Amino acid sequence: MKKTLFADISLLLVTFVWGATFVVVQNAIASLPPHSFNAVRFLLATLLLGGWLILFERKQLSHLNRKLLFSGVIMGVWLFVGYAFQTVGLLYTTSSKAGFITGLCAVMVPLLSIILLKQRPSKNAVIGVVIATVGLYMLTMTDMTALNKGDVLVFFCAIGFAMHIIFTGKYSSKYPSLLLTVIQIATVTICSFMFSLITEDYMTAFSPSVLFRSEVIFALLVTAVFATALAFFAQTNFQKFTTPTRVALIFAMEPVFAAATAYLWINERLSTSALIGCLLILAGMLFAELPMGKGFLLKKIKQRKKAV
Incomplete structure (x- = not known):
């Protein structure tokens, strides 16, 4: 129980960091193109964790095999999909909207898990999707900016992050955490560099005049x-x-943190209808995840009786 609580608190802090960095990333990609930004970002992270692995956790390298490598690459590919669509999407939409649309991955996780694990959807998951879909409509279709290309791109990013959560849950307990993390973020680095070379003016992007701008460095x-x-x-x-x-x-709290930091840092405001949409999306996320219903209660009661 203590490990679960500590894990939940740690993941909530991670969510806060992700939500708080939407504005920071949006400012940076105004100068450094999205894939180039991700390439440098994940390269630095790979070097940092890779160096720590070699210097202090070298024994984990003995666990390296094809299955572990494949698992890390799969996680990295889905992580790249998430960040690629999200970072490009931030060029065309606001931090608040991007945060809430990204948060739809919280609804997608149980649904995609159902598809991958061949399990029937719960009533909560279905109702949660309906509520969140209505909220997404109010957020993107009734706001002044309406539905734009950035919103669609960020929606695909939510799918990527949902798949990453699923595969992280599948592989994280099987292999050493640090080694698995290094492999997945190295995969994102390679993919980001490839897309940067293909789709962006990398010569300009990686020039000192761009890389050493204060907002980019920060x-x-x-x-x-x-x-x-x-x-x-x-x-x-x-x-x-x-x-x-x-x-x-x-992770459903990420859009809340994103909207809050966007308001505090750059005074980014949402219209009334968009704000209601955000609240509906959050309600849909929570409803899809919370174990409610008579069947669940009866199951818990039976488990307690058996324990006694």
Whole structure:
């Protein structure tokens, strides 16, 4: 119980860091293109954790095999999908909207788990999706900016993050946390560099005049150290003590932190209808994750009787 509680608190802190960095990233990608930004961000995180692995946790390297490598790459690919769509999407939408749309991954996790694990959806999951969908409509269709390309891109990012949560839950308990984390963020680094070379003017992006701008340096350091290296090591390490559904519920707080920091830092405001939409999305996330219903209560009562 103590491990689960500590894991939940740690993951909540990770969620706060992710939510708080939406504005920081949005400011940075105005100068440094999205894939180039992610490439440098994840490269720095890979070097940081990779160096720690070699210097202090070298014994974990003895566990390296094809299965572990494959697991880390799968996690990294889905993580890349999430960050690629999210960072590009931030070019066209606001931090608050991006945070709430990203938070839809909390609803997607139980649904995608159902598909992958061949389990029937619960009533809560279905109702939660309906509520969140209505909220998404109010957030994106009735706001002044309406539905834009950025909102659609961030929606696909939510799918990527949902898949990452599912596979992290599947693999995190099987392999050493630090080694698995290094492999997945190294995968994101490679994918980001590849897409940067293909889709962006990397010669300009990686020039000193861009990389050494104050807002870019600040964003890279904050996101590489806190929102990437430490955050994903914490997720990989602590998710083994909880469930993907519980993690998704905790991550549902990310859009709340994103909207709060956007308001505090750049006074970014949402319209009344958009604010109601945000609240409905959050309600849908929570409803989809909370174990409610008579069947659940009866199951818990039976478990307690058996324990007694």
